[in-house]
Amino acid sequence: xxxxxxxxxxxxxxxxxxxxxxxxxxxxxxxxxxxxxxxxxxxxxxxxxxxxxxxxxxxxxxxxxxxxxxxxxxxxxxxxxxxxxxxxxxxxxxxxxxxxxxxxxxxxxxxxxxxxxxxxxxxxxxxxxxxxxxxxxxxxxxxxxxxxxxxxxxxxxxxxxxxxxxxxxxxxxxxxxxxxxxxxxxxxxxxxxxxx
Amino acid sequence: xxxxxxxxxxxxxxxxxxxxxxxxxxxxxxxxxxxxxxxxxxxxxxxxxxxxxxxxxxxxxxxxxxxxxxxxxxxxxxxxxxxxxxxxxxxxxxxxxxxxxxxxxxxxxxxxxxxxxxxxxxxxxxxxxxxxxxxxxxxxxxxxxxxxxxxxxxxxxxxxxxxxxxxxxxxxxxxxxxxxxxxxxxxxxxxxxxxx
Numbered sequence: 001x002x003x004x005x006x007x008x009x010x011x012x013x014x015x016x017x018x019x020x021x022x023x024x025x026x027x028x029x030x031x032x033x034x035x036x037x038x039x040x041x042x043x044x045x046x047x048x049x050x051x052x053x054x055x056x057x058x059x060x061x062x063x064x065x066x067x068x069x070x071x072x073x074x075x076x077x078x079x080x081x082x083x084x085x086x087x088x089x090x091x092x093x094x095x096x097x098x099x100x101x102x103x104x105x106x107x108x109x110x111x112x113x114x115x116x117x118x119x120x121x122x123x124x125x126x127x128x129x130x131x132x133x134x135x136x137x138x139x140x141x142x143x144x145x146x147x148x149x150x151x152x153x154x155x156x157x158x159x160x161x162x163x164x165x166x167x168x169x170x171x172x173x174x175x176x177x178x179x180x181x182x183x184x185x186x187x188x189x190x191x192x193x194x195x196x
Numbered sequence: 197x198x199x200x201x202x203x204x205x206x207x208x209x210x211x212x213x214x215x216x217x218x219x220x221x222x223x224x225x226x227x228x229x230x231x232x233x234x235x236x237x238x239x240x241x242x243x244x245x246x247x248x249x250x251x252x253x254x255x256x257x258x259x260x261x262x263x264x265x266x267x268x269x270x271x272x273x274x275x276x277x278x279x280x281x282x283x284x285x286x287x288x289x290x291x292x293x294x295x296x297x298x299x300x301x302x303x304x305x306x307x308x309x310x311x312x313x314x315x316x317x318x319x320x321x322x323x324x325x326x327x328x329x330x331x332x333x334x335x336x337x338x339x340x341x342x343x344x345x346x347x348x349x350x351x352x353x354x355x356x357x358x359x360x361x362x363x364x365x366x367x368x369x370x371x372x373x374x375x376x377x378x379x380x381x382x383x384x385x386x387x388x389x390x391x392x
Contacts, residue, residue, distance in 0.1 A: 140391055145225055146228065192386060192387070195336055
C-alpha cells in the first residue's frame with residue numbers, strides 16, 4: 001500500500017497509542033457479531049473490488065454529509081463555514097480507511113489504530129491531526145448512526161465488478177460486520193470509566 | 197397491543213423518565229441514517245410479518261447468546277450460572293420490543309422508553325426491573341456489536357410471508373435503520389457528560 005503521501009495517516013507508527021482494548025476483548029467482540037475467517041476472505045475480495053472506486057465512494061459520502069448542515073457542521077470553522085482543507089485532509093485518510101478495512105489484518109497494530117481513530121473523533125484529539133480550528137467533538141450518537149449509511153451505500157460498489165449475487169452479499173455482510181466492529185472500538189474514549 | 201401481562205414493561209407509564217434527548221435531536225439522528233416516512237411504512241409491514249414469528253426469532257437470538265459463555269455471562273448470578281427467571285422475564289420484553297420497533301410511532305413516549313432501555317442495560321438500572329442479582333452492567337461495545345446479529349438474522353423471517361424480494365429488502369433496511377437508531381439512543385447513559 002502506498003500511504004506515505006497521506007498527511008496524518010500514522011497507521012503502525014510509534015505515535016499511535018496502544019489500545020486499552022486487548023486482543024482477547026477483540027476476539028470476544030468478533031464472536032458477538034459473528035465475524036469469522038470467511039469474512040476476512042470476503043473483505044480481501046471487497047478490497048480488490050473497491051480499490052479503483054474509492055473516489056466515487058467518497059464523492060457519495062461527502063455529498064451526503066455536505067447536503068446536511070447538521071452533519072457538515074463538524075467540519076466547520078469559527079465562522080460557521082466548512083473548512084475545505086480539513087475536509088480534503090480527512091478525505092484522503094477516509095479513502096485509506098476503506099482499503100484498510102478490507103485489507104489489513106485485525107491485529108495489535110490495527111487495534112491500536114482503531115483507538116487512535118476513536119480519539120480523533122472524540123474531543124480528546126479532534127482537530128489536532130490537521131491543526132484546524134473546528135468544532136471540538138463529534139457526538140457518539142453520530143458515530144453509531146453512521147453505521148447505516150456507510151454500510152448500505154457500499155453495496156452497489158461491491159456489485160460493479162461482475163461478482164455473483166452470493167459473492168456480493170457475502171462481501172457486503174463482511175463489510176457490515178467490519179464497520180460495526182470498528183464503531184464499537186471507536187466508542188472507547190466516549191464511555192465513562194468501566195462502561196465500555 | 198396486549199401488553200398488560202408483561203412484568204417490567206412500563207412503556208408510556210409515569211415511571212419512565214423523560215429522555216434527555218430532544219425530539220429535534222431525534223429528527224437529526226434520523227436524517228443521519230436516512231430514516232424516512234417510507235421506512236415507517238415498511239416497519240408497519242414488518243410488524244405484520246413478524247407478529248406470529250416472535251417466539252421463533254427469540255429462540256434464534258437466545259440460542260445465539262446461550263451458545264457463547266461471554267454473552268450469556270450478563271444473565272448469570274453470583275454462582276456463575278444463568279438465571280432462568282431473569283432470562284425468561286427479559287425474553288417477554290424482548291418479544292414486545294420487536295413489535296414496538298415495528299409498530300410504535302417514534303414520538304416522545306418512544307424516545308423516553310429508549311432512554312429507559314439504555315438505563316436497564318447500563319449499571320444505572322441493570323437487574324432492578326427483575327430484582328435479580330446478576331452482573332451489574334452490559335458493556336457499551338456489546339450493545340453496538342449486537343446491531344449486526346439483530347439485523348442480519350431478521351431477514352429470513354421477513355421473507356417468510358410471500359412478499360416480493362423488493363418488499364423484503366425495504367422492510368429489512370427499515371429494520372436495520374431502526375436498530376441502529378435505537379442503539380445510538382441507548383448509548384446515552386454510557387457516554388461521558390457532553391459526549392453523547
